[in-house]
Amino acid sequence: MNSDKPAIPRGTQDFSPEVMIKRSFIIGQIKKVFEKSGFLPLETPAMENLSVLTGKYGEEGDQLLFRILNSGNFLENIGDDDLRSRNVKALAPRLSEKGLRYDLTVPFARYVAMNRNEIVFPFKRYQIQPVWRADRPQKGRYREFYQCDADIIGTNSLICEAEIIAIINEAFKGLGIKDFTIKINSRKVLEGMAGILGAGDRMNVFFTILDKLEKMGKEAVSREFISSGFGNDFVARLESMLDRAEVYQLNDMNEFLASSDTGKSGLDDLGRIMEYSRHLGADDRKTRFDFTLARGLSYYTGAIFEVNVSGVSIGSVGGGGRYDNLAGSFGLPGISGVGFSFGIDRLYDAMEQLSLFPAQERFSTRILITNFGDEPEIFALKVLSRFRNRGINAEIYPENDKIKKQLGYANKKGIPFVLFIGSDELKTGKFSLKDMISGQQEELTIDEALQKLLQGN
Amino acid sequence: MNSDKPAIPRGTQDFSPEVMIKRSFIIGQIKKVFEKSGFLPLETPAMENLSVLTGKYGEEGDQLLFRILNSGNFLENIGDDDLRSRNVKALAPRLSEKGLRYDLTVPFARYVAMNRNEIVFPFKRYQIQPVWRADRPQKGRYREFYQCDADIIGTNSLICEAEIIAIINEAFKGLGIKDFTIKINSRKVLEGMAGILGAGDRMNVFFTILDKLEKMGKEAVSREFISSGFGNDFVARLESMLDRAEVYQLNDMNEFLASSDTGKSGLDDLGRIMEYSRHLGADDRKTRFDFTLARGLSYYTGAIFEVNVSGVSIGSVGGGGRYDNLAGSFGLPGISGVGFSFGIDRLYDAMEQLSLFPAQERFSTRILITNFGDEPEIFALKVLSRFRNRGINAEIYPENDKIKKQLGYANKKGIPFVLFIGSDELKTGKFSLKDMISGQQEELTIDEALQKLLQGN
Numbered sequence: 037m038n039s040d041k042p043a044i045p046r047g048t049q050d051f052s053p054e055v056m057i058k059r060s061f062i063i064g065q066i067k068k069v070f071e072k073s074g075f076l077p078l079e080t081p082a083m084e085n086l087s088v089l090t091g092k093y094g095e096e097g098d099q100l101l102f103r104i105l106n107s108g109n110f111l112e113n114i115g116d117d118d119l120r121s122r123n124v125k126a127l128a129p130r131l132s133e134k135g136l137r138y139d140l141t142v143p144f145a146r147y148v149a150m151n152r153n154e155i156v157f158p159f160k161r162y163q164i165q166p167v168w169r170a171d172r173p174q175k176g177r178y179r180e181f182y183q184c185d186a187d188i189i190g191t192n193s194l195i196c197e198a199e200i201i202a203i204i205n206e207a208f209k210g211l212g213i214k215d216f217t218i219k220i221n222s223r224k225v226l227e228g229m230a231g232i233l234g235a236g237d238r239m240n241v242f243f244t245i246l247d248k249l250e251k252m253g254k255e256a257v258s259r260e261f262i263s264s265g266f267g268n269d270f271v272a273r274l275e276s277m278l279d280r281a282e283v284y285q286l287n288d289m290n291e292f293l294a295s296s297d298t299g300k301s302g303l304d305d306l307g308r309i310m311e312y313s314r315h316l317g318a319d320d321r322k323t324r325f326d327f328t329l330a331r332g333l334s335y336y337t338g339a340i341f342e343v344n345v346s347g348v349s350i351g352s353v354g355g356g357g358r359y360d361n362l363a364g365s366f367g368l369p370g371i372s373g374v375g376f377s378f379g380i381d382r383l384y385d386a387m388e389q390l391s392l393f394p395a396q397e398r399f400s401t402r403i404l405i406t407n408f409g410d411e412p413e414i415f416a417l418k419v420l421s422r423f424r425n426r427g428i429n430a431e432i433y434p435e436n437d438k439i440k441k442q443l444g445y446a447n448k449k450g451i452p453f454v455l456f457i458g459s460d461e462l463k464t465g466k467f468s469l470k471d472m473i474s475g476q477q478e479e480l481t482i483d484e485a486l487q488k489l490l491q492g493n
Numbered sequence: 494m495n496s497d498k499p500a501i502p503r504g505t506q507d508f509s510p511e512v513m514i515k516r517s518f519i520i521g522q523i524k525k526v527f528e529k530s531g532f533l534p535l536e537t538p539a540m541e542n543l544s545v546l547t548g549k550y551g552e553e554g555d556q557l558l559f560r561i562l563n564s565g566n567f568l569e570n571i572g573d574d575d576l577r578s579r580n581v582k583a584l585a586p587r588l589s590e591k592g593l594r595y596d597l598t599v600p601f602a603r604y605v606a607m608n609r610n611e612i613v614f615p616f617k618r619y620q621i622q623p624v625w626r627a628d629r630p631q632k633g634r635y636r637e638f639y640q641c642d643a644d645i646i647g648t649n650s651l652i653c654e655a656e657i658i659a660i661i662n663e664a665f666k667g668l669g670i671k672d673f674t675i676k677i678n679s680r681k682v683l684e685g686m687a688g689i690l691g692a693g694d695r696m697n698v699f700f701t702i703l704d705k706l707e708k709m710g711k712e713a714v715s716r717e718f719i720s721s722g723f724g725n726d727f728v729a730r731l732e733s734m735l736d737r738a739e740v741y742q743l744n745d746m747n748e749f750l751a752s753s754d755t756g757k758s759g760l761d762d763l764g765r766i767m768e769y770s771r772h773l774g775a776d777d778r779k780t781r782f783d784f785t786l787a788r789g790l791s792y793y794t795g796a797i798f799e800v801n802v803s804g805v806s807i808g809s810v811g812g813g814g815r816y817d818n819l820a821g822s823f824g825l826p827g828i829s830g831v832g833f834s835f836g837i838d839r840l841y842d843a844m845e846q847l848s849l850f851p852a853q854e855r856f857s858t859r860i861l862i863t864n865f866g867d868e869p870e871i872f873a874l875k876v877l878s879r880f881r882n883r884g885i886n887a888e889i890y891p892e893n894d895k896i897k898k899q900l901g902y903a904n905k906k907g908i909p910f911v912l913f914i915g916s917d918e919l920k921t922g923k924f925s926l927k928d929m930i931s932g933q934q935e936e937l938t939i940d941e942a943l944q945k946l947l948q949g950n
Contacts, residue, residue, distance in 0.1 A: 053533030
């Protein structure tokens with residue numbers, strides 16, 4: 037035990053007050069938009085039974101689950117031979133029956149299946165909670181991070197997709213992010229493409245490799261298609277499409293997908309979604325059809341989205357799509373819905389890079405009242421109470437310390453005003469109010485100081 | 494794997510939207526008061542190194558830590574004999590190096606020790622996060638529950654204790670809780686008492702047994718003192734004090750503690766705290782000196798508090814006190830402070846019992862717009878956007894379903910107004926607005942409907 041130099045686990049982070057205030061701003065803005073659109077909050081436990089979690093994220097995902105060691109004698113029912121085998125993959129499930137949630141979608145599906153009789157469908161819920169993954173920590177990738185999901189389930193209506201687009205527009209307006217792009221595509225369009233290009237029987241592999249385009253570039257993706265046995269002809273035709281990806285509009289795709297009913301239905305959906313979202317007030321120019329958008333997850337079946345902030349070198353700050361079978365593995369088949377997830381950490385980085393965080397006066401103390409002990413201290417407490425009662429965040433320096441130290445406290449904490457209450461001031465009824473930014477001082481009555489602070493609020 | 498009937502781990506709970514809205518109300522009110530008093534938010538990771546957690550909560554606490562199984566081959570470095578021994582107490586630390594946090598105080602102390610050079614002292618932080626304990630689940634006791642802590646550290650000033658009292662008053666005002674009692678005592682008073690009663694050398698045992706008074710009653714406590722060897726004389730004198738506990742005021746104690754400097758200093762503190770808190774606007778009559786208040790934790794050294802809501806059969810809804818050595822075990826001795834923790838779950842139960850939750854219009858949808866497809870649907874989307882732009886939480890029913898189903902949705906979700914937009918209405922420009930509570934309908938233009946909703950907001 038090395039308790040003299042405490043540390044936090046690799047891949048986790050403390051959120052200092054400074055960071056928390058900015059994170060709260062982001063989360064608060066997004067919540068407001070969710071609630072305005074009729075989404076209701078939900079929270080699920082950090083721990084889920086491993087029977088709920090395993091098998092939902094592929095084999096790789098299962099490896100990344102954090103498992104909770106069973107309480108009591110967790111080795112009791114394991115035989116000597118099993119122990120000696122050290123086959124941890126086989127033993128882990130016997131030592132542990134609970135794990136930390138890996139995302140918010142599976143717990144949501146579990147919740148819906150468990151509460152199917154009480155839930156009012158269509159069900160619109162949002163959920164903002166941390167998730168945990170035993171990934172190798174690296175810059176920007178944490179083992180504990182927040183997800184911020186909104187889902188509408190129990191309806192096929194394309195209005196839901198349009199609502200998601202409108203929500204992104206509205207949330208970004210609140211955050212002050214002006215330049216962004218919502219890329220939109222449909223799994224149906226991709227299915228049509230794959231069929232026409234001759235890969236209709238290997239859809240999921242097609243999605244998975246295409247999904248790497250942005251990260252790896254066209255050549256590397258082509259090589260991976262070849263090495264995965266997709267054939268030269270397929271790759272040549274795909275490449276010629278990718279060359280024109282930037283200019284390909286919905287109409288161009290219509291021609292290409294003429295022979296695919298699924299593909300055409302996907303294009304119809306996208307056209308309808310664009311129209312709906314326009315009526316909902318979303319900015320048309322921010323939404324861009326991109327047939328190369330694939331998304332990694334296998335459960336999408338309709339429209340898919342991804343959002344990027346312009347001018348920052350950060351990946352997508354959110355993504356989502358339509359799925360047709362949310363809770364099938366929990367015995368509740370046929371629940372269709374649309375989900376979207378904001379990446380809070382990346383939004384934070386983007387806003388930091390673009391200097392978009394407003395001065396957070398609501399959170400931080402607006403005025404510090406000095407402490408000179410005795411009578412002034414008593415008077416200062418009463419003044420403090422008056423300021424707070426008027427909704428002004430206010431503090432008294434708790435000790436009768438050197439004035440330099442008291443001002444230093446205000447300075448370091450970024451408190452913009454300091455009110456001096458000493459015995460001389462008590463006699464005259466006039467108190468110095470110091471503006472810590474300009475350095476100027478004014479002699480004011482308490483009422484005047486209060487008015488001045490109220491105007492600034 | 495029994496995935497058809499999913500369940501959540503014993504002792505954990507989902508917070509449904511209905512519950513979340515009420516919890517958010519409580520947390521929002523408390524946060525507001527914290528921020529008005531200059532406290533800043535902090536969040537720490539759910540996982541801490543076990544070297545940070547163990548040894549801080551006594552042996553019983555260590556047993557209740559949830560341990561995370563190491564990733565990779567967690568059995569690799571454990572010999573066959575050790576495995577066969579099945580000595581889980583010895584093996585657990587070798588299988589797992591991280592655990593879930595057990596409270597917010599130890600992570601806070603760890604944070605302060607790690608960031609001692611950046612923190613501006615006195616440091617006022619609040620923290621609202623879940624904690625985990627592998628306790629036997631029972632009614633009202635969960636394995637995952639929220640704590641809501643505020644601490645002021647780095648100063649001995651008794652203003653801090655008074656601030657805590659003022660915060661409790663202010664928070665309860667915001668929550669609508671009118672009848673409550675803040676019990677206050679000081680560990681110094683208890684030390685003085687123990688000394689005078691002849692138990693000065695067994696202070697901690699004295700605190701621990703006295704702490705059970707409210708739960709077990711006087712006779713059981715007396716028996717436990719006897720069986721712990723405190724002697725008949727001690728118990729007789731303590732009992733005669735306990736008989737008068739209700740009427741014992743600070744002054745009575747002054748007499749009793751005349752020979753104890755520590756005890757008298759504790760009484761002086763309490764007098765000063767009461768005076769300060771009065772000046773800060775706290776209601777005097779809500780704070781009651783109670784020399785039987787002991788608090789379980791060993792680290793308190795000065796004033797201690799506990800809050801009870803009147804008229805409900807729920808234990809204390811919050812507690813705290815002054816400590817003198819927050820971060821000593823992390824190599825940072827001598828950090829004094831005052832902490833207080835609100836019990837969110839118990840406050841929830843108390844407010845539910847007293848019917849204190851306000852109608853939560855801010856969160857829930859105020860108006861549902863019907864969906865009759867085609868032209869009306871397009872028009873409805875535009876209207877929806879107008880309502881939301883004016884800050885009204887609004888929804889459109891996503892599908893052109895039977896009107897009965899659409900109204901049923903509004904009803905079940907508690908949406909107070911439904912606006913009918915059909916093709917006939919489009920021609921006349923007058924739309925039916927139905928008040929779902931009274932059942933009355935009015936024919937209004939969109940502008941008039943908007944005005945009506947705005948007035949209700």
